[in-house]
Amino acid sequence: MEQTMQSGQPKKRPVLGILGGLGPAASCYLYQMIIDHTPAQRDQDHIDLVISSRASTPDRTAFIVGQSTEDPFDVMEQDGISLVRYGATVLAIPCNTAHYFYDRLAAALPVPVLNMPRLTVAQAKAGGCRKLGILATDGTLLAETYQLSCREAGIGWAVPSPEAQRGVMTVIYEQIKKGRRADMALFNAAADDLRAQGCDRAVLGCTELSLVKRDEHLGPFFIDSTEVLCRQAMLACGVTPVGFDEF
Template identity: 80%
Template sequence: MITIRDFRADGMEEGECLSIVDMARRAGIEVETVSIMGRAEVTSSHGVRIIADTTFEAADFESSDVLFLPGGIPGANNLAAHDGLCALVKRFAAEGRRVAAICAAPGILGGLGPAASCYLYQMLIDHTPASCDQDHIDIVISSRASTPDRTAFIMGKSKDDPFAVMEQDGFSLVHYGATVLAIPCNTAHYFYDRLAEALPVPVLNMPRLTVADAKAAGCTKLGILATDGTLAAETYQLACRAQDIDWAVPSEEHQQEVMSVIYDDIKQGKRADMAKFGAAVHDLKKQGCDMAVLGCTELSLVKRDEHLGKFFIDSTEVLCRHALEACGVEPVGF
């Protein structure tokens, strides 16, 4: 039998924390409510007193199949401030176990390519099954466009380390109630391990999720279309090795064309030069790739604008789908 641990904190939203218990128990699923307040009784955002089944200190989490985090402010903030719960959620996420959240849940650490951040936000809306505003998930976006260029730092062309800015923005999102973070910038995942260690909530790893999805789709050799920084950091190469699939990157000449599409076209608000893009793709196909990842979120905009085919797996689409699933939403339209 599936077992859900449903967490309780002062300031939670009543409907969000109780409806999951009602629906799950009607379906024969075991749900145990767990207070993080050091006492069984908690008070909701509208002053309703609710008694949890147990406290965090007394609960058995090893037998849990799902951790569920309800929303509500300041309830979500109280959940995010609990060190033990944050460590537990991060461990479940790292082990591939199920973590679900609702309402004041996801945060987008954006500004790392403002158009890409905007596109992810629109995608989250488009792929949510909703008949009214309230059916959508709550989203907090930090779009700090002044974040130092990631590729320039990775390639040693700049001494401006983006990590401090990204870490600060991550904590700001958590402060505003985010319980899972998404970063719509592949190159920024160079800093992923440091961010995931520093932040108290799970951070989705877009490249690892994308490669896993590519393998699940039958890919045996993945072409990598990404920035110089992402290639130098071997972000996708390492993910491919972990999934035991082959990979290839464009030749030096064609990689320059990929960078031109990203920096000279998309980041300047222009349509992609498809002659340059197509040449790089042809190079990957000649190397035997049966699929190519759009491993820069600016390249996701090429798929949107130019209606690219099934040869491509879009890292932004993968991030969107997993972010919705992490928030308890079954995506539509993929």
Template identity: 50%
Template sequence: MNKLGVIGGLGPMATAYFYQLVVQMTDAASDQEHIETIIYSRPSTPDRTKFILGKSDEDPMPFLLDAGRKLKRQGANVIAIPCITAHYFQKRLEKTLGTRVIHAIEETGKYLKSKGITVVGIMATDGTVESRLFQTILEKYGIACVIPSEKNQAKVMHIIYDDVKSGRPVEMDLFEEVSDKLFAQGAQTVLLGCTELSLIKRDYQIGKGFLDVMEVLARQAVLACGKLKEEYNNLITE
């Protein structure tokens, strides 16, 4: 069985939920059948969005690389990062470490294609949207992407940073305004493309047609390191 390493703390609550998902998704009849997991929580890692957008000179890459090397030294041979924006650094990180780093967005593309989805809406950070992380990869799978207007993208960032990351109640009216507009623009599925948004799905009723990218990441981690419960083959909310 492969040993899972997790570069966490980006943010801490999302990391805790990611591990919960891995445990929930694993088909195990005893403690001993669960996946051996090493979590390195590194909340001091600089803000990914600010760096990607050129609003900060603090490069997250050395922090991610240091965490990855420590996990590898402890025997991790599959690594997951429960922060979607951090996947901007995935290719460099994987190449430098020489260890598999699961690419949540690539796996999302494969999953959507297997379900026959051709148009998706994206709710994610400015860094993820503006760097075209989703758009570039999903287009390879024949999937078109709809993104929020500038006004609605500001609402998404407010929800992520001022609500979830700040530990405040989520303004669900804003969440619904953004997602409803994406569906109206033709999205068959709306992607929760930030791990803070995953926490909204955990805590609130959000309706049908949503795919949590962190659930895709957790599912792939289980497939790589253990045995998946069959019920987690369908992740799009109904």
């Protein structure tokens, strides 16, 4: 992964900007995942990256569902601009719900911003998925972030029943965000509901749920949006990841 020379000058290395803190554990997990899947023999083989972890960013779901008037966009835009000024040439946002603001943010920034939901749905389709179950926050479901991506990709989708979705929100907000292990009875009830609706895969469409896969060793029914984002961020920075299971 040596940098090539052009006109006698070293080729400028890409720099990944992680717009994080949404929540902090998910941002940390993405960074560790990038390190773990880089074929590095020395420090210089790793990706150059900068991280913003503004945990005080207003809650995305609360704003989307109308429980809060605090708009997270201004904070996200400010941090995105700061990352670019610090040298970021491509941005990744390890928060699915925050992609409600994706179009505005991408238009406001002069560098590419990876779209985690669209990339994840594309990966699911490439893997043969015909109907994707969506495990995500109420905000992501209300914004139809994944539903729209599924329609664009030409595959079906389903969401958990209201009761099962309440369980998903409990896992995300009352357990993972508080540093606790997931109640797998609640999680599995939502997954079983999606299977009963004919889904052949389910997306972990909240980065907190990616931590459930890490801790509970979930099976191939689940496609992890954080893993997809990690792969695509590494490829965007010119590094081919190693060690991932096939989707």
